[in-house]
Amino acid sequence: MTTLHHVRVYKSEENLPRESQLAWKIAEVASEQIEATDAVADMVINRIIDNASVATASLTRGPVVAARAQAEAHPVSRNGAGSTVFGSTLPTSPEWAAWANGVAVRELDYHDTFLAAEYSHPGDNIPPILSVAQHLGRSGAELLRGIVTGYEIQIDLVKAISLHKHKIDHVAHLGPSAAAGIGTLLGLETETIFQAIGQALHTTTATRQSRKGEISTWKAHAPAFAGKMAVEAVDRAMRGQSSPTPIYEGEDGVIAWLLDGADASYEVPLPAAGEARLAILDSYTKEHSAEYQAQAWIDLARRLKREHPGLTAESIVSAVLHTSHHTHYVIGSGANDPQKYDPSASRETLDHSIPYIFSVALQDGEWHHERSYAPGRANRPDTIALWNRVTTVEDAEWTRRYHSNDITEKAFGGRVEIELADGSRIVDEIAVADAHPLGAKPFGREQYIHKFRSLADRVLEAGEIERFLDTAQNLPNLTDLTGLTVNGNFPAITPKGIF
Numbered sequence: 001m002t003t004l005h006h007v008r009v010y011k012s013e014e015n016l017p018r019e020s021q022l023a024w025k026i027a028e029v030a031s032e033q034i035e036a037t038d039a040v041a042d043m044v045i046n047r048i049i050d051n052a053s054v055a056t057a058s059l060t061r062g063p064v065v066a067a068r069a070q071a072e073a074h075p076v077s078r079n080g081a082g083s084t085v086f087g088s089t090l091p092t093s094p095e096w097a098a099w100a101n102g103v104a105v106r107e108l109d110y111h112d113t114f115l116a117a118e119y120s121h122p123g124d125n126i127p128p129i130l131s132v133a134q135h136l137g138r139s140g141a142e143l144l145r146g147i148v149t150g151y152e153i154q155i156d157l158v159k160a161i162s163l164h165k166h167k168i169d170h171v172a173h174l175g176p177s178a179a180a181g182i183g184t185l186l187g188l189e190t191e192t193i194f195q196a197i198g199q200a201l202h203t204t205t206a207t208r209q210s211r212k213g214e215i216s217t218w219k220a221h222a223p224a225f226a227g228k229m230a231v232e233a234v235d236r237a238m239r240g241q242s243s244p245t246p247i248y249e250g251e252d253g254v255i256a257w258l259l260d261g262a263d264a265s266y267e268v269p270l271p272a273a274g275e276a277r278l279a280i281l282d283s284y285t286k287e288h289s290a291e292y293q294a295q296a297w298i299d300l301a302r303r304l305k306r307e308h309p310g311l312t313a314e315s316i317v318s319a320v321l322h323t324s325h326h327t328h329y330v331i332g333s334g335a336n337d338p339q340k341y342d343p344s345a346s347r348e349t350l351d352h353s354i355p356y357i358f359s360v361a362l363q364d365g366e367w368h369h370e371r372s373y374a375p376g377r378a379n380r381p382d383t384i385a386l387w388n389r390v391t392t393v394e395d396a397e398w399t400r401r402y403h404s405n406d407i408t409e410k411a412f413g414g415r416v417e418i419e420l421a422d423g424s425r426i427v428d429e430i431a432v433a434d435a436h437p438l439g440a441k442p443f444g445r446e447q448y449i450h451k452f453r454s455l456a457d458r459v460l461e462a463g464e465i466e467r468f469l470d471t472a473q474n475l476p477n478l479t480d481l482t483g484l485t486v487n488g489n490f491p492a493i494t495p496k497g498i499f
Contacts, residue, residue: 001272001275001293002269002270002272002275003103003265003269003270003271003272004268004269004422005022005267005269005270005323006248006262006265006266006267006269006358007022007160007161007248007255007265007266007268007336008205008249008265008266009249009250009251009253009255009256009257009261009262009263010246010249010250010251010252011251013405016246016249018194018245018246020231021245021247021248021249022246022249022268023176023194023197023243023245023246023247023248024175024190024194024249025268025270026153026180026193026194026197026270026479027180027190027191027193027197027389027494028190028273029149029152029153029180029182029270029277030149030153030180030181030183030184030188030190031183031187031188031189031193032189032273032274032318033145033184033278034145034148034189034274034275034276034346035046035145035255036145036148036175036276036277038275039146039278039436040276040277040278040280040281041147041475041476042445043280043281044144044147044148044151044280044377044475045445045472045473045475046285046443046444046445046448047111047112047123047126047127047280047285048147048295048472048475048484049448049449049452049469049472049473050111050112050123050285050448050451050452051105051111051123051126051127051454052086052177052452052468052484052486053110053448053451053454053455053456054104054105054107054108054110054289054455055086055087055101055104055107055486056086056439056452056455056456056459056460057107057108057289057369057455057456057459058104058107058108058462059086059087059104059459059488059490060490060493061107061108062217063088063103063107063217063220063221063274063451064086064100064103064104064220065101065493065495066495066497067099067100067102067103067104067224068085068086068087068088068100068103068104069480069493069494069495069497070096070099070100070497070499071085071096071097071099071100071219072085072087072088072092072494073497073499074092074093074430074499075092075093076091076092076093076098076135077093077094077135080094080104080135080136080137080138081134081135081137082097082134082135083096083097083098083130083131083132083135083447083484084095084097084134084475084482084484085097085100085101085485086100086101086104086485086487087486087487087488087490088100088487089341089487092225093135094128094131094132094134094231095128095131095228095231095232095235096228097127097131097134097135097368098127098128098131098132098224098227098228098230098231099224099225099227099228100129100224101127101131101222101224102124102127102128102136102223102224102225102226102227102228102442103220103221104222105123105124105126105127106121106125106219106221106222106223106224107125107208107220107325108289108369109132109219109220109286109289109290109291109348109351110286110289110290110369111123111285111286111290112283112284112285112286113283113284113285113292114154114155114158114279114282114283114288114404114486115158115293115326115402115412116158116159116160116405117159117160117161117162117293117403118157118158118161118162118163118164118170118173119158119164119170119292119319119326120154120155120158120170120173120174121223122150122151122155122177122226122280122283122489123152123285124171124174124178124202124223124224124226125147125151125154125174125177125178125181125227125424126147126150127148127224127227127311127387128178128181128182128227128228128230128231129143129147129150129178129181129182129185130143130144130147130481130484131231131479132182132185132186132231132234133146134231134421134481134482134484135187136186136261136479138185138186139189139478139479140474140475140477140478140479140480140481141165141476141477142185142187142375143185143475143478143481144475145184145185146181146182146185146186147181148181148184148280149177149180149181149183149184149277150177150178150180150181150276151177151181151183151277151279151280151281151283152271152277153176153177153180153181153270154173154174154176154281155279155280155282155283156175156268156269156270156279157176157177157268157374158170158171159268159269159405160266160267160268160269161259161268162171162259162260163206163259163265164326164330165259165260166258166259166284167207167208167209168205168206168207168208168258169205169206169207169208169210169222170371171204171206171222171223171225172201172205172226172254173245173447174223174226174230174256175200175203175204175226175228175229175448176197176200176201176204176230176319177199177235177458178200178226178227178230178231179193179196179197179199179200179230179233179234180193181194181236182196182230183196183234186234186238186344188234188237188238191238191461192234192238193237194232194243194450195237195241195242195243195319196230196233196234196237196238196243196393197233197245198234198242198243199229199233199236199241199243199244199245200226200229200233200243201238201247201254202243202244202247202250202254203229203233204225204226204229204230205254205258206222208401210222211330211352212335212337213337213348214339214345214349215348215349215351215352216346216348217348218347218374220348247446251469266317271374273408279429282361282407282434283469283491284436284443285435285439285443287299287435287447287451288367288369288434288436289351289367289368289372289444290351290367291331291351291352291354291357291359291420292397292412293323293324293326293327293330293354293412294331294351294354294357294358294438294484295412295433295435295436296411296412296414296430296431296432296433296436297321297354297361297413297414297416297430298357298361298367299355299430299433299434299435299439299440300413300416300428300429300430300472301358301361301362302361302365302367302426303428303430304416304418304426305362305363305364305365306361306365307359308426310323311362311418311426312382313359313363313382313383313384313385313386314382314421315420315421315422316386316389316418316419316420316421317389317393317419317420317421318389318390318391318418318419319357319358319362319386319389319390319391319417319418320391320392320393320416320417320444321354321391321392321414321415321416322392322393322394322395322398322414322415322416322417323392323394323395323401323413323414323415324332324392324395324398324399324401324402324411324412324414325394325402326399327354327392327398327402327412327414328392328393328394329394330352330355331352332355332391332392333355333390333391333392333394334393334394335460337349339353339354340352340353340355340356341353341355341387343375343376343379343383343384343387344375344378344379347373350373350378351373354390354392355387355388355390355392356378356387356446357372358390359383359386359390359417360372360377360383362386363382363383364384369455378402378499395414395415398411398413398414398415401431407438410432411431411432412431412432412433412436413429413430413431413432413433414430415427415428415429416428416429436449449452449469451470452468453465456486459488460488461488464486464487464488467483468483468484468485468486471483471484472484
């Protein structure tokens with residue numbers, strides 16, 4: 001049965017034993033070798049396919065090309081066989097593979113998500129854990145256990161500890177979870193994993209400015225950096241190097257100075273000894289390439305387009321989206337970011353503008369990872385006019401449902417009220433995206449495979465698509481993990497830097 005761990009700040013003279021520290025409790029979970037249930041194993045395979053889908057679609061994009069070039073500049077480190085990089089035939093050192101693959105997976109903001117007290121893309125755990133598994137010649141079964149731990153720890157932290165409230169970026173939960181997952185993969189002792197978790201957390205705390213204002217290409221690099229730091233932290237811990245302790249609870253630690261302060265307390269859920277790790281089943285992927293809070297709104301817009309074919313930009317006086325605190329203040333008009341209404345804004349910024357996303361989806365009846373963000377699409381006069389008539393407001397009930405721990409009522413949508421020029425109104429609502437486990441069309445293996453085929457079309461050869469799918473679906477039986485990557489014919493673009 002899940003155990004709640006009470007976490008608070010301790011003064012130095014209180015001398016909190018390490019066995020009582022959150023990092024140690026996480027390490028205990030990670031050091032216990034628990035076999036995955038069939039449902040969990042199937043979902044891990046789904047998410048490996050999902051990551052490859054979105055990585056494939058991003059292989060020629062600038063941030064991914066740059067990260068890949070950096071990785072290719074680093075030869076395989078001495079004590080292993082090297083790790084693969086999406087889109088490259090050159091093996092590299094595992095920390096650089098984690099970096100390049102992490103950028104490729106995150107670039108389109110199109111893979112899985114879990115939202116609670118904090119936000120997360122738990123699929124970000126896969127690149128660093130996989131890179132270490134490849135480098136050290138581990139099996140598919142060992143990789144599976146490591147990924148399950150990475151998901152478990154990140155989702156458990158996300159359920160309990162808010163980072164964004166204090167403008168700390170959500171990858172601060174990823175460093176510890178990836179380190180824990182690598183620890184499980186390698187069968188490390190609790191002490192070693194404990195030290196790695198502390199180092200990983202210490203080196204991956206950063207502000208949320210990467211997701212504010214003019215959002216830059218660093219948005220895709222942030223989780224990749226956390227994964228890279230996790231690999232390096234585990235390497236140092238395996239060599240006997242220690243970490244700041246207690247990293248969470250210390251009077252000069254993360255909670256006291258970066259989060260809720262000296263009087264803070266949290267109840268962090270972690271699996272009890274011997275308990276199956278099921279957290280991955282609480283997460284959900286994206287059908288659309290956009291911020292997760294936009295998924296349900298895209299589906300609602302598509303439905304409105306079908307049900308009201310005469311609806312046009314000219315006929316709409318205003319559209320108000322009644323939604324959760326996060327949607328309103330982070331990707332809605334409550335953010336007070338002029339860039340969210342700027343047709344010349346970056347793709348990363350438009351991806352975090354629900355007024356833009358709802359407007360385009362309502363007009364087009366679809367959402368496409370390239371067409372919907374094209375400069376020509378964003379600059380259409382009728383779109384700009386409609387876009388400026390779309391606003392958001394926080395609704396207390398939708399905020400409550402967003403934060404609910406009851407998966408059956410947890411919601412990421414809201415209610416739209418559209419005022420029309422003829423004086424009539426359209427009111428509709430949606431709780432979860434169609435692809436959500438409780439949505440109209442939940443994603444299963446068939447949908448994950450379709451997503452991969454669709455995004456890989458015209459990027460990979462047909463044989464490469466089938467080879468990868470066959471390899472990924474045989475994960476528990478693999479003895480060679482080098483096939484868990486994709487490659488194709490890409491322009492030899494190698495931007496120059498220091499390396």
